[in-house]
Amino acid sequence: MQAKYDVLGIGNAIMDVIAPVGNDVLVREDITKASMTLIDQKRALHLHGAFKKHSHKLVEDAGGSGANTIAGIAALGVQAAYMGKVANDALGRRFAAGLSASGATACPLPFAKNAATARCLIAVTPDGERSMSTFLGANVEFGPKDIDADIIRASAVTYLEGYLFDTNDQKAAFVKAAEIAKAAGRQVSLTLSDAFCVNRHRASFKQLVDNHVDILFANEAELLSLFETDDLTDALSRLTATDTTALVTLSEKGSLVKHGGNVYEIPALPVDKIVDTTGAGDQYAAGVLAGRALGLDW
Secondary structure, eight states, rough: OSSSSEEEEEEOOEEEEEEEHHHHHHHHTTTTSSEEEOOOOOHHHHHHHHHHEEEEHHHEEEOOHHHHHHHHHHHTTTEEEOOBBBBBSHHHHHHHHHHHHHHOOEEEOOBOOOSSSSSEEEEEETTTTTEEEEEGGGGGGGGGGGHHHHHHTTEEEEEEEEEGGGGGHHHHHHHHHHHHHHHHTTEEEEEEOOOOHHSSSSSHHHHHHHHOOSSSEHHHHHHHHHOOSOHHHHHHHHTTTTTTTEHHHHHGGGEEEEEEEEEEEOOOOOOOOOOOTHHHHHHHHHHHHHHHHOOOOO
């Protein structure tokens, strides 16, 4: 059956608050540079206020890693949809509206009962590096009951965001989505998202990759962490046994594509000045998945 959607994303529905700030703000607010830190609602509100005070160009937009990728896919003219969870609040409504405005289909987003819509407070320093403080909010209530089987069956690829793979209910939701996709003859893609996520849930991630994932996205640190090795060649060889196609970003060195028994080196295109690295990996995944939907080879 022909797919209605080329790619369906499942991930943390988060409003992104992006604030260009000086390095002094990171020190003052105790923000770890170039990392992602989970925070509670009280700190989220405090940082939101601090960013408004110290940033001259604060931007708020629908985001989260998976949603960023889906918006990027839609921008490339490919049919994309998104599944996540928000609260019945102003931010939740703005999230759905923002995603729809990108050209993606925001599937009916279920409401959380006990938490506000999530937000990611992103400090962007003059060197273009981004440092993220994330309040997960409504996403912590995402579980198997939020998986719409009909939408998954209607999607050629279901793209799973590693940041969401945290609680037992969320893990069960990923497995349910993957099993539905496989039974329908569809593909499953996963992004490891962050070495922080891999370190927390290594065994569960490996089981997911071994049994359900056709296309894996990771940066070098995440893949090395997954297999607890310092040797990238060794990590790639471990994936060969799972018949998983892997796309590994290597920062300024470009990326690697491992498909079947072959590894392809893809050089990076040079740029004169890096302005902001927020969502770079998300858009890499968007380009790859959109390219596949358009019939390009690896």
